[in-house]
Amino acid sequence: MKITDIRTMKLWGPLLHGQGGETGSSFSKTIIRVDTDAGIYGLGEAEHFMGVRDAIAYMKGYFVGRDPFEVNAIVSEMLFATLPPHHAEARHGLMPGNIRACPTSSPTATPWGPVLWACSGVEMALTDLVGKALKTPAYNLLGGKFRDKARIYLDRSSPAEITKPDAWKKMASETAAAGFTQMKFDIDHMATDAQGDVWNHTISLAQINRIVKRLTIVRECLGPDFEICVDCHMQYNATDAIRLAQVLEPLNLLWFEDPTPIVNPDSCAEVRAKSPIAICVGEMFSAEQFRIFIEHKACDILHPDVLFCGGMHEMRRIADYAELHYLPMAMHGNGGALAAIAAAHVAVASRNFIGLEYHFIETAWIGDYVTRDAPLFKDGHVHLTDAPGLGVELNEPICKKYLAPGESLF
Numbered sequence: 163m164k165i166t167d168i169r170t171m172k173l174w175g176p177l178l179h180g181q182g183g184e185t186g187s188s189f190s191k192t193i194i195r196v197d198t199d200a201g202i203y204g205l206g207e208a209e210h211f212m213g214v215r216d217a218i219a220y221m222k223g224y225f226v227g228r229d230p231f232e233v234n235a236i237v238s239e240m241l242f243a244t245l246p247p248h249h250a251e252a253r254h255g256l257m258p259g260n261i262r263a264c265p266t267s268s269p270t271a272t273p274w275g276p277v278l279w280a281c282s283g284v285e286m287a288l289t290d291l292v293g294k295a296l297k298t299p300a301y302n303l304l305g306g307k308f309r310d311k312a313r314i315y316l317d318r319s320s321p322a323e324i325t326k327p328d329a330w331k332k333m334a335s336e337t338a339a340a341g342f343t344q345m346k347f348d349i350d351h352m353a354t355d356a357q358g359d360v361w362n363h364t365i366s367l368a369q370i371n372r373i374v375k376r377l378t379i380v381r382e383c384l385g386p387d388f389e390i391c392v393d394c395h396m397q398y399n400a401t402d403a404i405r406l407a408q409v410l411e412p413l414n415l416l417w418f419e420d421p422t423p424i425v426n427p428d429s430c431a432e433v434r435a436k437s438p439i440a441i442c443v444g445e446m447f448s449a450e451q452f453r454i455f456i457e458h459k460a461c462d463i464l465h466p467d468v469l470f471c472g473g474m475h476e477m478r479r480i481a482d483y484a485e486l487h488y489l490p491m492a493m494h495g496n497g498g499a500l501a502a503i504a505a506a507h508v509a510v511a512s513r514n515f516i517g518l519e520y521h522f523i524e525t526a527w528i529g530d531y532v533t534r535d536a537p538l539f540k541d542g543h544v545h546l547t548d549a550p551g552l553g554v555e556l557n558e559p560i561c562k563k564y565l566a567p568g569e570s571l572f
């Protein structure tokens with residue numbers, strides 16, 4: 163079997179998920195389809211970030227003609243290079259779109275940024291394709307499942323009316339009523355009514371006091387058994403992050419996410435040493451970056467994203483590496499339905515999985531652009547079936563409705 167095409171299409175529509183009281187923005191998704199000469203195709207999702215579609219076009223130029231079963235080899239070649247000779251049909255020199263291919267060595271050898279994000283989406287489509295070819299669910303390609311369903315944790319950022327106690331109660335109680343048992347708030351969006359200097363990486367006592375008050379309302383509403391997490395979005399200096407974590411101790415939070423800018427594992431290790439709450443990091447990390455943070459004792463919980471870490475098999479590698487250090491793995495999720503289902507396949511096949519993030523519960527089209535033989539969520543989980551590959555098909559009416567201007571449906 164050979165890869166004959168790698169195509170993308172952009173979906174675009176409204177986004178109702180609010181941050182810090184803001185609502186009413188828009189959201190884009192890049193959908194990927196990998197075709198083969200056997201008539202079998204795979205579907206993937208990529209984040210619509212700058213450079214991603216260029217990198218996918220590059221992959222098309224380089225990997226058409228390649229055996230789609232060589233999933234790990236293709237990812238490795240893209241991210242880490244190989245020595246020549248390369249496969250016979252790889253294009254060299256100037257490719258369509260005036261993208262220059264590296265004439266020797268590797269296509270890119272760039273294991274971060276748009277190359278890594280593009281590679282993640284194409285890998286997802288290849289894994290779907292191989293599962294369909296072998297007539298087995300993707301989780302069986304990853305070693306088989308430990309569980310039948312993956313727990314979803316709902317990211318709510320904050321309610322629109324952050325100063326009103328009832329808004330916090332309503333958001334908490336609606337999440338629990340919908341069947342979820344874990345949720346997350348964004349620290350930096352919880353008290354924008356007391357925001358100080360936005361540049362100096364501090365958090366004021368006024369903000370801290372409001373955050374404690376609002377999270378206490380949530381804890382009292384949900385009771386002692388509900389898992390609550392908070393995300394700092396890499397916004398704070400180490401001193402203030404430690405102060406904040408220590409004040410939040412009585413709320414018994416599951417994790418304190420990305421407290422400091424993630425380029426310095428030593429600062430994060432400093433926070434971790436004094437934080438009473440487990441430190442969770444890594445939503446944009448590759449496997450190599452997790453290794454660095456674990457070696458610097460800078461994290462308690464790993465948090466890769468299937469759209470950013472290199473794809474499903476790379477995420478499985480990260481899970482195993484964490485497992486060898488007796489560290490749990492949560493999964494960041496900024497993706498739509500396809501990314502959530504792909505991550506769930508990895509989640510059920512990873513021993514140390516604890517929760518998969520989903521953002522877009524208020525924005526139906528992002529969860530509806532693919533269909534399968536089960537609802538996306540039931541009782542706060544993604545339940546996986548024995549359908550081959552990722553077990554999804556494009557929902558054509560939804561894709562047509564939200565196709566971005568100038569785009570063509572696959």
Ligand SMILES: [Mg+2]
Nearest residue numbers: 393419420445
């Ligand atoms: Mg985060």
